[in-house]
Amino acid sequence: MKVDDKNLRPIWLDTDLKAVKVIDQRRLPHEFVIADLKNVDDIIMAIKEMYVRGAPLIGVTAAYGVYLAALNSPVKTIEDDYLKEECSRLKSARPTAVNLAWAVDKVLFEVLKVEKPKKKIDTARTQAEKIAEAEAENCRKIGEHGLVLVDEISRRKKGKTVNLLTHCNAGWLACIEYGTATAPIYAAYEKGIDVHVWVDETRPLNQGSRLTAWELGRHGIKHTIITDNAGGHLMQHGMVDIVIVGTDRATCTGDVANKIGTYLKALAARDNNIPFYVALPSSTFDWNLKDGIKEIPIEERDPDEIRYVQGLDQGITRSVLVPPASSPAANFAFDVTPARLVTGFITERGICKATEHDIKRLFPEKKSP
Numbered sequence: 186m187k188v189d190d191k192n193l194r195p196i197w198l199d200t201d202l203k204a205v206k207v208i209d210q211r212r213l214p215h216e217f218v219i220a221d222l223k224n225v226d227d228i229i230m231a232i233k234e235m236y237v238r239g240a241p242l243i244g245v246t247a248a249y250g251v252y253l254a255a256l257n258s259p260v261k262t263i264e265d266d267y268l269k270e271e272c273s274r275l276k277s278a279r280p281t282a283v284n285l286a287w288a289v290d291k292v293l294f295e296v297l298k299v300e301k302p303k304k305k306i307d308t309a310r311t312q313a314e315k316i317a318e319a320e321a322e323n324c325r326k327i328g329e330h331g332l333v334l335v336d337e338i339s340r341r342k343k344g345k346t347v348n349l350l351t352h353c354n355a356g357w358l359a360c361i362e363y364g365t366a367t368a369p370i371y372a373a374y375e376k377g378i379d380v381h382v383w384v385d386e387t388r389p390l391n392q393g394s395r396l397t398a399w400e401l402g403r404h405g406i407k408h409t410i411i412t413d414n415a416g417g418h419l420m421q422h423g424m425v426d427i428v429i430v431g432t433d434r435a436t437c438t439g440d441v442a443n444k445i446g447t448y449l450k451a452l453a454a455r456d457n458n459i460p461f462y463v464a465l466p467s468s469t470f471d472w473n474l475k476d477g478i479k480e481i482p483i484e485e486r487d488p489d490e491i492r493y494v495q496g497l498d499q500g501i502t503r504s505v506l507v508p509p510a511s512s513p514a515a516n517f518a519f520d521v522t523p524a525r526l527v528t529g530f531i532t533e534r535g536i537c538k539a540t541e542h543d544i545k546r547l548f549p550e551k552k553s554p
């Protein structure tokens with residue numbers, strides 16, 4: 186995406202092919218820092234510490250991790266057992282986004298097919314690059330399909346501003362290009378539709394107020410930051426036309442895990458008869474799961490992410506303690522929105538209802554034999 190007239194992605198391979206470069210998203214919006222990841226440990230650290238985050242980007246980063254594992258193999262022959270072990274370390278970096286295991290397994294599968302060490306390294310690199318390009322293209326298509334929904338609302342409102350609400354950051358920073366939830370917004374903006382975005386996820390890590398606001402602002406898209414609890418009030422007062430969020434893992438029955446608080450947005454949307462869409466590439470479906478609430482692992486992160494707030498103070502980024510120092514805190518990072526609250530999915534293949542039947546009609550190759 187264009188930032189200050191430069192084409193930017195959140196991840197790319199360095200020209201010497203020895204390091205993976207990522208935007209350190211912990212530092213945005215006040216600092217723009219690029220980090221070099223040179224081995225599997227760096228990749229795992231970057232995923233865990235959230236230099237990179239968001240389901241598709243976690244997958245692409247881990248895919249490059251398999252490449253770095255092959256490149257830095259301690260023995261020249263690049264043993265399969267070593268690669269498998271490094272891959273299982275990569276897969277355990279974060280639990281909720283299924284793209285992580287999906288991407289690692291996809292690269293490993295291709296690498297194990299070839300014998301020569303150089304071929305293994307080249308295959309891992311080209312597979313990681315292929316996944317990155319495919320995710321970018323998937324998001325572009327999600328934008329095309331989602332645009333129809335925004336366009337319809339704009340026509341119904343006779344060109345008046347379409348107010349969208351999105352939770353967390355499911356933008357290009359979380360993907361490779363366009364984003365998932367933001368792709369229809371960017372597409373609508375390019376088409377000249379008057380859009381305004383309510384941006385939340387102000388806690389625990391401020392992915393909305395830091396990252397989505399930064400992205401949209403850099404693109405010139407009208408947006409307003411709201412607290413995580415404001416959505417219901419806005420919906421009751423006709424100030425939200427549509428909710429579009431991303432997801433970290435969706436079951437084939439239509440349940441979706443996304444940043445904590447998404448479920449409450451879905452409940453409020455249902456109570457106010459507002460369409461609630463989930464935008465996702467097919468890499469985010471977990472075709473093995475049927476019951477999201479019982480089966481999707483929900484990450485619990487360091488309570489200090491809640492206890493401390495980070496921000497800019499007189500030009501310096503500082504972290505400050507909010508609650509009593511001795512009070513314990515619990516930091517559940519995701520929740521599951523059941524399929525019944527989801528109006529539909531926006532995927533690279535089109536829009537469908539959040540039912541197993543409709544999802545598998547779009548992805549017939551996933552039907553069990």
Ligand code: MRU
Pocket residue numbers: 238239240241282352353354355356359360364365366392430431432433443444518
């Ligand atoms: O904890 P994060 O920042 O990795 O959580 C990200 C989200 O919840 C996103 O909404 C989700 O990954 C979809 S990204 C296109």
